[in-house]
Each structure stands twice: as structure tokens, then as C-alpha cells.
Amino acid sequence: MAGSKTLILCLLVASAFIYLGSWRNPIDVKELVLWAGRFFLVLAVLTLIISLVIPWIPSSPVSRSNSSRTVPEDEMDQHQKLVRKEQQEQLSEKASSYIEKVMKPREELKLKKQEKRFYQMTGQSWKLTDGQKLGEVEDSVNNCSNVDTGVETANNEALRKRRLPEHATKHLPKAEQPQPKKVITLPEEPQELEEGVVTVALRCPSGRVYRRRFYKSCNSLVLLDWMMKLGYHTAIYTLCTSFPRCHLAIKNDSTLEIIGIVNDTVLNVEEKDLS
Incomplete structure (x- = not known):
């Protein structure tokens, strides 16, 4: 880019010299050719000088800034990746904590309500109680029978509800076996000329x-x-x-x-x- 600018500047200076020379003393074709040869000679010398000098000139601040920017861009990409990874981990932790603290208790509560409603509708609400050890129910029933207070206890109520209705204890009659379908068979068709x-x-x-x-x-x-x-x-x-x-x-x-x-x-x- 700098070489092209220098070349353009040399062309402008040479054209200015040619114009000034022709304005003062009109020149013929020979002089014009002579000027052109001098111009190209000067141009070649300047190009040689510029090609030898430019490598020794320190880089401009713009190029330094560009070279200095390449390294931070890589670092910035790595930093952004790390930030995204941290954000994803935070979001996954929040989602898992929300599932554990909110969603699962909500589902368990919903299942418990459905189970309670089912047992209440089927008459098996005794299954919702904590239950008792073997022998405690009989002892409590005996105590209640000995001391008739006229008040039904929780154990007696659960015992009464555990009794199945009569229609559940009765043996259902055996279902009648379906009768086989009647197969219709017609007698063989006799000949037309037979008697009867x-x-x-x-x-x-x-x-x-x-x-x-x-x-x-x-x-x-x-x-x-x-x-x-x-x-x-x-x-x-x-x-x-x-x-x-x-x-x-x-x-x-x-x-x-x-x-x-x-x-x-x-x-x-x-x-x-x-x-």
C-alpha cells in the first residue's frame, strides 16, 4: 500500500516537471522522449530505494494495534466459552434443584390425594392409617366390650370399615356356558321324477x-x-x-x-x- 502511494506521488511530481518545462520553452518530440527516459530512470531509482528502505522502517501503530489485537481475540473467545460453560452449569443446577424441591413434592402430593380419594370411594380408608401391631386391635376391642362407654373408638371404626359387604363375600354363580350354535342342514334334494x-x-x-x-x-x-x-x-x-x-x-x-x-x-x- 505504501509503495503504490509513493509511485503515484512520483508520477505526479514528474508530470508537474514536464508541464513546467513545456510551459516555459515549448519542446519537440525528441525532448519529450528525453524527458520520458529521465522520468523512467528516476522512477526506477526511487523504486529501488523504496524497496531497500521500507523493510528497515518500523511498523506503523495501526499494524501494531492489529497484531496486538489478535492475541486478545483468542483469549476473549476462550473467556466467552468459559462463561457460557459456567452459565450452563448454573442453569442445570437451578433446573435440578427446581425439580427436586418443587416438581417432585408436587407430584407426590398429587399422587397422595388421588390415592386418598380412591380409598375413600372404594371404602378402604383404613389403608390410609398408620396401622397397629398384631394383637393391639383385639385387645382394644376386648377393652371396649368390657367397658361399654357408648363411644366408637378409632380402632372399632377401622375394624367396622374393614368388614367386607355381603355381596363381596358371596360366591358368584357360575356363568352359563353359551349354547353351541345350531348348524342348519337340509336333506338332500330328490329327483324331480321320483314319487312323493x-x-x-x-x-x-x-x-x-x-x-x-x-x-x-x-x-x-x-x-x-x-x-x-x-x-x-x-x-x-x-x-x-x-x-x-x-x-x-x-x-x-x-x-x-x-x-x-x-x-x-x-x-x-x-x-x-x-x-
């Missing part, structure tokens, strides 16, 4: 019609099984004849021939009138 065979058609509420062949000697309950197998429960639906419309009298000991199904018949699946 009728075709029964069920017209469902959905509009679909299902047909199946049965022997006239089949139990009439097979119609209800067929209806349930199609998805219509006997508790909600029933079977009715088409014309005249009437409920089909199905019994356990009757066959299809007995209830009147001797020819091909169409039955309607209708919903029961629960009212």
Missing part, C-alpha cells in the same frame, strides 16, 4: 324367488330351516300361503303332506307383526 316329491318356491321380501324339491314325508320344520338358511330368521319372519293368504301352521310332529303341501306350492316370506 313336491317343489316349494319361497318368494322373499327382496323380490327373489328360491325353489327346492322335498319329499312330502319330510318334517314341516325343514321349511323354517330353509328360510333361515336363506337369511330370514324365524323370530322376525314367517311363511304364508299365496292364495288364500294365511299363515302356514308348521308343527314339530307334522309333515309337509299333513300341513297341506301335496302339490307344487309358492310360499311368501313375510315379516311378523310384532305389535
